[in-house]
Amino acid sequence: MHLSLQIQAQKQAEEAIYKWAKSADVEIGDVRYHLLRNGLILRQINIKRNGDRLNIDHMLIRAQPQQLTGENPKIGSMQITGLHAQLHRPEKLNLWQQDRQLQRIWQATHAVVVDSGELALYLDDDDANPPLILSDLQLSQLALGEMRSLTLTSSVNGAPVQAHWLRSADGAGENSGSVNWRYIDLSQLTKAANPGPLSGFLSGEMEWQRENSESATVSLLGELRVDQQHEEKALHASKLQWQGTHSDSGLKIAMQSIAWQLDAWNSHLPAIENRQLIGATLDGDLLWQSDERGSRFSSKQGTLNQITFAPLSDESLSNWSIERLDYRDLKMDSSQRTFEADSLMLSKPDISYQPQLQSGANRQQSQSWHYNISTVDINGLNILLSLNAGDIQLSELNGSCSLSSSGIKNIKLKSATTQEEAAKWRIQGEVGRQDGHFEGADLKIKAADIPLTQLRPLIPLKGSESSPLMLDGAAALTIGATFNNGTWLFHGRASSENLLLAHAGNRWMAEKVTTSFGPVGTAGDIQHVQSLLAEKWHYIAPLQPLSPYLKDNSSAEPAPQQQAWWAENLIAGKWQVDEIHWKNGHISVGQADSYWLKDAELQLASLSPQSASSIVLEGKMGGGAFKLDGQWSPLAASEQFLGTISLDNATPFFLSEWMVASGFPKPIQGRISAALKIKQDVSEEQYQGNALLSLYRMKLEHAVTDNDPMVNRVGYNSIDLIHRLENEKREIKITLPLSGVWQRQPLNAENLGMELQKKLHDLALHPVAISAASEQRASTVETRIRLHESGNLSLNERIRLRKVLKKMYEDPTLIVDLNPKWSGESLDWESMQRIEYSLMLIERFLNHRGISKRRIFPTVPTDKDRAREIASIWVTLNRIN
Missing domain, CATH: 3.30.1330.60 (OmpA-like domain)
Incomplete structure (x- = not known):
C-alpha cells in the first residue's frame, strides 16, 4: 500500500515539477519525492537569464509538489548544495526580481540554507575582465513575517567575507544590512573590482539602513582600509570612510579620504590634453552627489598626491605627473563638465609638449570641460619640449597663473634656482584654448646661462651624417612666441658666450655671439635671421696637405664640388640671414696657434639660396694685408665666388706646418704677394679670371729633404726650383689663367693648388730667367x-x-x-x-x-x-x- 502510494506520489511530483519548470524556463535533471518525509529532492537545476547562470547540484525542499507549483506555494525549508552562479552587474539583479515564478517560490520559503556555493560576479559589461569570485559560500535565509533575514559567509582568494541583511518578502529591497571583509590581496583582485589601490590588503565594512518601511531613502555608512601587511596591528596605508544616503532621487555621500587611490574614479574626471588620470591619492573630505543628471563632487580643501595622467589613445605621447596638488573650494560636475576651484597649488609637476603629436591628439579629444580656477600656484615645474630636432628641458620653474575655459591666463614663471651659473628661465603670457584643445598662445620668454647643448634643437646647424656637431657655451634669450592656426612663430634676440662649434676637425669659437631673428617657427616657411654678430672669434681648420700633381695625371678632371655640411643644414632648414658681421677674429690651420689670418673681420649680406651674398673678409696674413671682396653663393646648387682676393707682402712663415705636412722644406725668409680676380664667363655656370703670385727673396731651410715632393712634381727639389725661377732681383712672378664650370671645376684651394703645380712644372722646363744667383x-x-x-x-x-x-x-x-x-x-x-x-x-x-x-x-x-x-x-x- 505504502509503495503504491509512493510510486503514485513520485509520478505526480515529476509531472508537476517538470510542468512548472517548463513554464518557468528552468531545467531540472532529476526529481525525487519522499512521501513520508514530505521531502522533494531536485538535482542538476540550471537557470539562465540573459548572461546570468544559476546551476544547483542538489536541492532538498520540505514541501509537497502541489504546494511548490501552485499559485500560493508553501515551503517549509529549502537546502541547497553545490551552488554555482554567474551574475553580471549587481545593479541589474532586478532581472531576477521581476521573474514572478521564481520570486513566488522565494517569498513562500520559510527557511533557506545554501552550502558549498560559488558565486562569480562580473562587475562591468566587459566579459574580458575576469569576475570577482566568492568561494566557500554559505547562505541562510529565515522568514520573519514579511521580512527575510539573510546571512552570508564566503571568501575572496582566501580572505573572509561576511554579510547580513534584512529584505522585504515582496522584493522591494533591503531594509538594513551590513557586510565586512578582511585582508583581500589587491594584487589578485580582478581589474573590474578595482577599488583604487593596486597593492596591499583590503579590509572594510559597510552598513545600510532604510529610514522607514515606506521610504526609498537608505542611509549608508562604511569604511575601506588598505594595509601593507596582513596583520591586525599594521598601519593603514590608505583609508576611505563614507556616510550618506541613497534614494530614488540619487546618491549623496560625504567621504573622508586618507591617501586613497582615485584612478578607479577616472570616468568622473576630466581628460587633460588628451590624457586621462591613471593614478592619484586623495587626502581630504569630499562630497559626492549623483543622480540622473550625473555626478557632482565638492570639497572645501584637500591634497592629491602622486598624480599621473596617461595618453588616451596615442601611446607615443608621454605621461604627465604632479607630485602634489593642494586645492581649496573645489567643485566638479561630470554631467555639465565643469571644474571650479578657488585655488590650486601644484608641486613638482612634470609635463611634456610634443607639437607634432599633440595637434593630432587634440583633434581626437572628446567633449571639453569648462574650467574656472582663480589662482594656480606652481612650484618646481619641469617642462619637456619634444621637437622634431630633439628635446628642450625647462627645469624647476616657480610661478602662478589662472585657468578658465578660454585658456591659461596671467602666466608668470621663473626658475627657482639662485645659483649664479645655473640655467634661468622667465616666462610670461597666456595660452588660449578652444573646444578643449590648445588653440593659441602669446608668450614672452627670457633665459640666461642656458647651456647650448640644451638648445640644440633650435640651432640651425645640426652636423652631417658622417660627423655630429659638438656644441659648448652658454646662451641668453629674449623671445616673443606666438601660436596661431597650428603654427609656432618666434621673434627675438639671443646671445652666447664662450661659444664652441666643432665638426669633423673644424672648430669655430667666439667670446660673444649675438643674433636677432624672426619670424622663425614651425610653419615650414623661411626661417629669418636679421643679424649674426660675433666678437673675438677663432676658426681652426684641419690641416690638409697638398695633393700631389703627377705628370702622368696632368689631364685629370678636378673632383666635383661638394656642398659644405653647414650649407646643407641651412638649406634644409630654409634659413635666411640678412647680415653676418664677425670682428676681431683669427683663422688657424692645424693647431690653434698656427695663425693664417689675424685681426680678421668678416662682413656678409643676405645669405640665401635665392641670391648671391656680398662678402668682405679682411685681416693680416703673415703680417701682410689680406682682403677678399665679392659675391659669394654658398647656398646655391653650385657654390660660386665672383670678385677679388689680394695679399700684400706677407711673410711665408704661416705656411710652415702646411709645407712640412705636404713634404716641402720650411720657409725661413721671404715675402709673398698674391691676387685673384674671378668674373662670370659666357653663362652663369662658367667663370674666368686669373691668379697672380709673387715671391720675393724666398729662402727655404738649408737642406734638401729626401722626400721633397717637388722632385716628382716638376723634376727639381724646392730649393733648386726657387733658384731656377728667380730673376736677377730674386723675384718669382707666376700668372695663372683660370676658367671652368663651377659644378665640374670648383674654384677651391685644392684645385688652385693643382693649377699652381701644373704651372710650376711648365716653368721648370722653361725657366723665367737663367742667371747666377744674385749676390x-x-x-x-x-x-x-x-x-x-x-x-x-x-x-x-x-x-x-x-x-x-x-x-x-x-x-x-x-x-x-x-x-x-x-x-x-x-x-x-x-x-x-x-x-x-x-x-x-x-x-x-x-x-x-x-x-x-x-x-x-x-x-x-x-x-x-x-x-x-x-x-x-x-x-x-x-x-x-
Whole structure:
C-alpha cells in the first residue's frame, strides 16, 4: 500500500515539477519525492537569464509538489548544495526580481540554507575582465513575517567575507544590512573590482539602513582600509570612510579620504590634453552627489598626491605627473563638465609638449570641460619640449597663473634656482584654448646661462651624417612666441658666450655671439635671421696637405664640388640671414696657434639660396694685408665666388706646418704677394679670371729633404726650383689663367693648388730667367735688439733703429734682414714666442716710419742661429746687385 502510494506520489511530483519548470524556463535533471518525509529532492537545476547562470547540484525542499507549483506555494525549508552562479552587474539583479515564478517560490520559503556555493560576479559589461569570485559560500535565509533575514559567509582568494541583511518578502529591497571583509590581496583582485589601490590588503565594512518601511531613502555608512601587511596591528596605508544616503532621487555621500587611490574614479574626471588620470591619492573630505543628471563632487580643501595622467589613445605621447596638488573650494560636475576651484597649488609637476603629436591628439579629444580656477600656484615645474630636432628641458620653474575655459591666463614663471651659473628661465603670457584643445598662445620668454647643448634643437646647424656637431657655451634669450592656426612663430634676440662649434676637425669659437631673428617657427616657411654678430672669434681648420700633381695625371678632371655640411643644414632648414658681421677674429690651420689670418673681420649680406651674398673678409696674413671682396653663393646648387682676393707682402712663415705636412722644406725668409680676380664667363655656370703670385727673396731651410715632393712634381727639389725661377732681383712672378664650370671645376684651394703645380712644372722646363744667383753686397750688422716678452722697445733701442732708418731713407736700394739669434740648450716654444714678438716690434717700428714691408725681411731661426752670447735680433742692412 505504502509503495503504491509512493510510486503514485513520485509520478505526480515529476509531472508537476517538470510542468512548472517548463513554464518557468528552468531545467531540472532529476526529481525525487519522499512521501513520508514530505521531502522533494531536485538535482542538476540550471537557470539562465540573459548572461546570468544559476546551476544547483542538489536541492532538498520540505514541501509537497502541489504546494511548490501552485499559485500560493508553501515551503517549509529549502537546502541547497553545490551552488554555482554567474551574475553580471549587481545593479541589474532586478532581472531576477521581476521573474514572478521564481520570486513566488522565494517569498513562500520559510527557511533557506545554501552550502558549498560559488558565486562569480562580473562587475562591468566587459566579459574580458575576469569576475570577482566568492568561494566557500554559505547562505541562510529565515522568514520573519514579511521580512527575510539573510546571512552570508564566503571568501575572496582566501580572505573572509561576511554579510547580513534584512529584505522585504515582496522584493522591494533591503531594509538594513551590513557586510565586512578582511585582508583581500589587491594584487589578485580582478581589474573590474578595482577599488583604487593596486597593492596591499583590503579590509572594510559597510552598513545600510532604510529610514522607514515606506521610504526609498537608505542611509549608508562604511569604511575601506588598505594595509601593507596582513596583520591586525599594521598601519593603514590608505583609508576611505563614507556616510550618506541613497534614494530614488540619487546618491549623496560625504567621504573622508586618507591617501586613497582615485584612478578607479577616472570616468568622473576630466581628460587633460588628451590624457586621462591613471593614478592619484586623495587626502581630504569630499562630497559626492549623483543622480540622473550625473555626478557632482565638492570639497572645501584637500591634497592629491602622486598624480599621473596617461595618453588616451596615442601611446607615443608621454605621461604627465604632479607630485602634489593642494586645492581649496573645489567643485566638479561630470554631467555639465565643469571644474571650479578657488585655488590650486601644484608641486613638482612634470609635463611634456610634443607639437607634432599633440595637434593630432587634440583633434581626437572628446567633449571639453569648462574650467574656472582663480589662482594656480606652481612650484618646481619641469617642462619637456619634444621637437622634431630633439628635446628642450625647462627645469624647476616657480610661478602662478589662472585657468578658465578660454585658456591659461596671467602666466608668470621663473626658475627657482639662485645659483649664479645655473640655467634661468622667465616666462610670461597666456595660452588660449578652444573646444578643449590648445588653440593659441602669446608668450614672452627670457633665459640666461642656458647651456647650448640644451638648445640644440633650435640651432640651425645640426652636423652631417658622417660627423655630429659638438656644441659648448652658454646662451641668453629674449623671445616673443606666438601660436596661431597650428603654427609656432618666434621673434627675438639671443646671445652666447664662450661659444664652441666643432665638426669633423673644424672648430669655430667666439667670446660673444649675438643674433636677432624672426619670424622663425614651425610653419615650414623661411626661417629669418636679421643679424649674426660675433666678437673675438677663432676658426681652426684641419690641416690638409697638398695633393700631389703627377705628370702622368696632368689631364685629370678636378673632383666635383661638394656642398659644405653647414650649407646643407641651412638649406634644409630654409634659413635666411640678412647680415653676418664677425670682428676681431683669427683663422688657424692645424693647431690653434698656427695663425693664417689675424685681426680678421668678416662682413656678409643676405645669405640665401635665392641670391648671391656680398662678402668682405679682411685681416693680416703673415703680417701682410689680406682682403677678399665679392659675391659669394654658398647656398646655391653650385657654390660660386665672383670678385677679388689680394695679399700684400706677407711673410711665408704661416705656411710652415702646411709645407712640412705636404713634404716641402720650411720657409725661413721671404715675402709673398698674391691676387685673384674671378668674373662670370659666357653663362652663369662658367667663370674666368686669373691668379697672380709673387715671391720675393724666398729662402727655404738649408737642406734638401729626401722626400721633397717637388722632385716628382716638376723634376727639381724646392730649393733648386726657387733658384731656377728667380730673376736677377730674386723675384718669382707666376700668372695663372683660370676658367671652368663651377659644378665640374670648383674654384677651391685644392684645385688652385693643382693649377699652381701644373704651372710650376711648365716653368721648370722653361725657366723665367737663367742667371747666377744674385749676390748680396755690403752686408753689415747695424745693431742688435734684445728679445722682448712684452711691452715696447726701449729708448736706446729706438735710437739705434733710427740710425738704421736714416741709412734706408738715404739709400732706397737697401733692405734690412732681421736675423734671430737664440741661446740655451734648445730652441723651445717660449724662446720662439719671444723671437716672434721682438721681430714684430722691430718691423712695426720701421714700417710705421715709412719703410715698406717689401724692404723688411724677418727670418725664422734655425739650428745654425744659436748664439754664443745673449739671445737677440741682428738688424742687418743688405743691398742686392
